[in-house]
Amino acid sequence: MKISSAIQNLQRSLIRKIFEESLNYQNVINLTIGDPDIATPKELVLEAVKRVERGHFGYPPSGGGLEIRKLVAENYNKHFGTSYDAENVIMNTGSSEALACAVRTILDPGDEVVIFAPYYPAYVPLVEMSFAKPVIVDISKTNFKITPELLATVLTEKTKAVIFCNPCNPTGVVMSKDEISAICDYLADKEVFILADEIYNRIVFTDYVSFGSFPQIRDKLIITNGFSKSHSMTGWRMGYTIGPKELYPYFLNNSGFTVGSPAVLSLEAAKIALTKFDDLAWLAAEYKKRVDFMTPALKSLGYGVVPCEGAFYLFVNYEKISGKDSLDFAIDMLKQVQVAVVPGKAFGTEGYFRLSLTVGVEKLAEAVERLKNYK
Amino acid sequence: MKISSAIQNLQRSLIRKIFEESLNYQNVINLTIGDPDIATPKELVLEAVKRVERGHFGYPPSGGGLEIRKLVAENYNKHFGTSYDAENVIMNTGSSEALACAVRTILDPGDEVVIFAPYYPAYVPLVEMSFAKPVIVDISKTNFKITPELLATVLTEKTKAVIFCNPCNPTGVVMSKDEISAICDYLADKEVFILADEIYNRIVFTDYVSFGSFPQIRDKLIITNGFSKSHSMTGWRMGYTIGPKELYPYFLNNSGFTVGSPAVLSLEAAKIALTKFDDLAWLAAEYKKRVDFMTPALKSLGYGVVPCEGAFYLFVNYEKISGKDSLDFAIDMLKQVQVAVVPGKAFGTEGYFRLSLTVGVEKLAEAVERLKNYK
Numbered sequence: 055m056k057i058s059s060a061i062q063n064l065q066r067s068l069i070r071k072i073f074e075e076s077l078n079y080q081n082v083i084n085l086t087i088g089d090p091d092i093a094t095p096k097e098l099v100l101e102a103v104k105r106v107e108r109g110h111f112g113y114p115p116s117g118g119g120l121e122i123r124k125l126v127a128e129n130y131n132k133h134f135g136t137s138y139d140a141e142n143v144i145m146n147t148g149s150s151e152a153l154a155c156a157v158r159t160i161l162d163p164g165d166e167v168v169i170f171a172p173y174y175p176a177y178v179p180l181v182e183m184s185f186a187k188p189v190i191v192d193i194s195k196t197n198f199k200i201t202p203e204l205l206a207t208v209l210t211e212k213t214k215a216v217i218f219c220n221p222c223n224p225t226g227v228v229m230s231k232d233e234i235s236a237i238c239d240y241l242a243d244k245e246v247f248i249l250a251d252e253i254y255n256r257i258v259f260t261d262y263v264s265f266g267s268f269p270q271i272r273d274k275l276i277i278t279n280g281f282s283k284s285h286s287m288t289g290w291r292m293g294y295t296i297g298p299k300e301l302y303p304y305f306l307n308n309s310g311f312t313v314g315s316p317a318v319l320s321l322e323a324a325k326i327a328l329t330k331f332d333d334l335a336w337l338a339a340e341y342k343k344r345v346d347f348m349t350p351a352l353k354s355l356g357y358g359v360v361p362c363e364g365a366f367y368l369f370v371n372y373e374k375i376s377g378k379d380s381l382d383f384a385i386d387m388l389k390q391v392q393v394a395v396v397p398g399k400a401f402g403t404e405g406y407f408r409l410s411l412t413v414g415v416e417k418l419a420e421a422v423e424r425l426k427n428y429k
Numbered sequence: 430m431k432i433s434s435a436i437q438n439l440q441r442s443l444i445r446k447i448f449e450e451s452l453n454y455q456n457v458i459n460l461t462i463g464d465p466d467i468a469t470p471k472e473l474v475l476e477a478v479k480r481v482e483r484g485h486f487g488y489p490p491s492g493g494g495l496e497i498r499k500l501v502a503e504n505y506n507k508h509f510g511t512s513y514d515a516e517n518v519i520m521n522t523g524s525s526e527a528l529a530c531a532v533r534t535i536l537d538p539g540d541e542v543v544i545f546a547p548y549y550p551a552y553v554p555l556v557e558m559s560f561a562k563p564v565i566v567d568i569s570k571t572n573f574k575i576t577p578e579l580l581a582t583v584l585t586e587k588t589k590a591v592i593f594c595n596p597c598n599p600t601g602v603v604m605s606k607d608e609i610s611a612i613c614d615y616l617a618d619k620e621v622f623i624l625a626d627e628i629y630n631r632i633v634f635t636d637y638v639s640f641g642s643f644p645q646i647r648d649k650l651i652i653t654n655g656f657s658k659s660h661s662m663t664g665w666r667m668g669y670t671i672g673p674k675e676l677y678p679y680f681l682n683n684s685g686f687t688v689g690s691p692a693v694l695s696l697e698a699a700k701i702a703l704t705k706f707d708d709l710a711w712l713a714a715e716y717k718k719r720v721d722f723m724t725p726a727l728k729s730l731g732y733g734v735v736p737c738e739g740a741f742y743l744f745v746n747y748e749k750i751s752g753k754d755s756l757d758f759a760i761d762m763l764k765q766v767q768v769a770v771v772p773g774k775a776f777g778t779e780g781y782f783r784l785s786l787t788v789g790v791e792k793l794a795e796a797v798e799r800l801k802n803y804k
Binding site: 059099103148162184185247273289308316318 | 430434441445464468489491529620622649676682683688689690692
C-alpha cells in the first residue's frame with residue numbers, strides 16, 4: 055500500500071538512531087536529548103493536582119481559553135517588551151504542535167522555507183510534510199551570524215517563510231539586537247513570514263531581544279514557544295503561538311482539527327507556571343553553571359566549543375580530534391567511552407556534535423573524564 | 430500575507446457558530462457538543478494524581494511506550510476478537526490526532542477520500558489539509574447503509590482511502606457484521622486504505638463488530654480510537670491508532686514531528702483506565718436510558734429519529750416540523766426555545782439536526798417541554 059510521498063521520504067531521526075545504539079552499552083552517560091533533569095517545580099505539580107481533584111476534565115475551550123491566552127500575552131510583554139494581547143495567542147500541545155501548526159497554516163506545496171544550519175531537526179520534516187521545500191543555508195562557517203546580505207542570496211519568489219531559532223538549538227547562540235534589527239528591516243516589506251522559535255528565551259546568559267519587539271515585522275511574525283524548557287515541563291506538552299490576530303482563526307481551525315485542544319490539566323499547570331513560578335533566574339543560573347564548567351573542560355581536551363549564550367546545549371567542533379563523519383564519530387565515542395551525543399549531521403552541520411547540559415556538573419565531570427580516554 | 434490555500438479555504442465550524450450564537454441567550458440547554466456530562470471516574474483521577482506526585486514529567490517514550498501499547502492491543506483483542514500486539518499500536522493526543530496522523534500519513538495532494546454523509550465534521554477539513562479531495566457520498570436516503578455496489582460507483586483510480594465511522598457520529602447507526610463483511614470482501618484486493626473511526630465502540634446497544642476482526646483487510650486497515658468517550662476523558666487528550674506494523678515508523682515520525690508525544694500524565698491515566706476501569710457497561714446503560722427516553726419523546730412531537738444503536742447522539746429529521754434549511758432551523762430553535770442543537774448541514778445532510786445526549790434525563794425532559802412550544 056502506497057503512503058504519502060512526504061511521509062515516505064522523511065529521514066529517520068538521527069537522535070533516535072544514537073539513542074537506540076546507546077541501548078547496546080552499559081552505563082552510558084546520555085547527553086543526547088533536550089529533556090531537563092531538573093524536575094517540574096514540586097509546588098506547581100501539587101497545585102495542579104489540587105485543581106485536578108476539583109475535577110474539571112471536559113474539553114478545554116478552543117484555543118485554550120481567554121484566561122491563559124491573556125496570561126501568556128501579558129507575560130511576554132513583561133519580559134520581552136512586546137505589546138500583545140489575548141487575541142494574538144493560541145495555546146498548543148507543546149511547542150512541537152505550535153511549530154507544526156504554524157508551518158501548516160502558511161505553506162502550500164512547492165513553497166520554499168529558509169532554514170539556517172545548524173538547525174533544530176524538526177524544521178526540515180515539518181516543511182516537507184507540507185509538500186514544501188526546505189532551503190538550507192549553512193551559517194557554521196560564518197560565525198553563526200545571519201545578515202540581510204545572506205538573506206538576499208537565498209530569498210526567491212517562492213520563499214514563504216524564514217525560520218529563526220533564538221536562542222539557537224543546537225548552538226546556544228543568541229542573536230544580537232543589531233543582528234535581528236537589520237534582518238527585520240530587510241524583511242519588513244517582503245511577502246515572507248518570519249517564524250521565530252523562541253522556546254529557550256527564558257534560559258539566556260546575555261542580552262536577549264525577542265523578534266516580537268520589532269514593530270516593522272508585526273504582520274508577518276509568528277512566535278512559537280512553550281513551557282517545556284522554561285519550567286521543565288516537557289511531559290506536559292504545553293506550548294503556544296503568538297502571531298497576527300488575523301491568523302488566529304486559521305491557527306484555531308488547524309490546531310483544532312489536528313489535536314482538538316491541549317490537555318486540560320496541562321493548561322491549568324501553565325496558568326500556575328505563569329502566575330506563581332515566573333521567577334526563573336535560578337533555572338538559568340543552574341544551566342550557566344554547567345556551561346561554565348563544561349566549556350573550558352572540553353577546550354582543554356582540544357575541542358572547539360561555540361560560546362553558549364542561551365539554551366542548554368554545547369555545540370562542539372571535534373575536527374582537531376578526529377576526521378570522522380559526525381555520525382561515525384558519535385557512534386565511535388559511544389563505543390569507546392560510553393558517552394552519547396548527537397552528531398552534527400542531525401542538525402545539518404558536519405564536524406560537530408551537540409551535547410545536552412541536562413545532567414548536573416558531577417555527571418558532566420564524569421563525562422569529561424571519559425572523553426580524556428577517547429582516541 | 431498569503432497563507433496556505435488549504436487552510437484559507439477551510440469552512441468555519443458550524444458547531445462553533447451555533448455555540449457562539451447560543452451565548453446571546455440566557456438559560457440555554459446546550460445539546461451541541463459531544464462532551465460527556467459524566468465525569469472521568471473519580472478513582473481513576475485519584476490514582477493518576479498519585480502517579481503525578483511520584484513526579485515523572487519528562488518526555489514519554491516515542492509512541493507512548495511499549496507498556497501502554499501492549500495494554501491497548503490486548504484490550505482490543507479482548508473486546509473485539511482482534512489479534513493485534515504492541516507493534517500495531519501508537520498512542521496519540523486524542524483520537525483527533527490519531528485521525529489527523531492517519532490521514533496525513535497516507536495522503537498525497539490530489540488523492541481522493543470517500544466519506545459518507547452524514548459524517549463527523551472533521552473528516553472533510555483533515556482531507557483538505559492534505560491538499561486531497563473529499564468525495565462525499567450521501568447515505569441519508571438509503572437508510573444509512575453502505576454496500577459494495579455503492580462503493581463501486583464512487584471508487585476511482587485516485588481513491589486512496591475510505592473512512593467509516595462505526596458506531597456513527599452523528600447518526601448512532603451501528604454497522605452490521607454482514608454489512609462490514611461485504612465491504613471488506615469488496616475492498617480486500619483494492620489499493621485503498623480503510624480508516625475505521627471506532628471511537629464510540631464501547632458505547633453500543635446492539636451487536637457490534639470491529640473492522641479489526643476481518644483478516645482480509647488487515648494490510649489496509651487503520652483504526653482510530655481513544656479514551657475520551659469510553660472513559661469520559663475528553664480533556665485528557667488520549668487516543669490511539671491501530672494499524673499494520675509496517676506503518677508504525679511512519680505514524681511515529683508524523684506524530685512525533687506534529688506533537689512530540691501524548692502528555693505523560695494522560696498516558697498514566699490511560700494505563701489505569703485499561704487495567705482498572707475496563708467494565709463500562711454502566712456507562713453504556715446510562716446513555717441507553719437517555720436514548721430510550723428521548724427517542725419516543727421526539728417522535729411524539731412529530732420528529733423523525735434515526736434509531737440509535739450506539740454512541741450518544743440522536744440524529745433527528747425535522748422535515749415534518751419545518752421547511753427551513755438546517756442552520757436556519759437550529760438558530761430559530763435556539764431563538765424561540767433556547768435549545769441548542771447542531772444543524773445537519775454540519776454533517777453534510779440537510780433536513781436533520783444532531784442532539785447530544787450529554788445531559789441527564791431530567792434535563793432532556795426539560796428540552797422536550799421546550800420543544801413542545803417550538804413553532
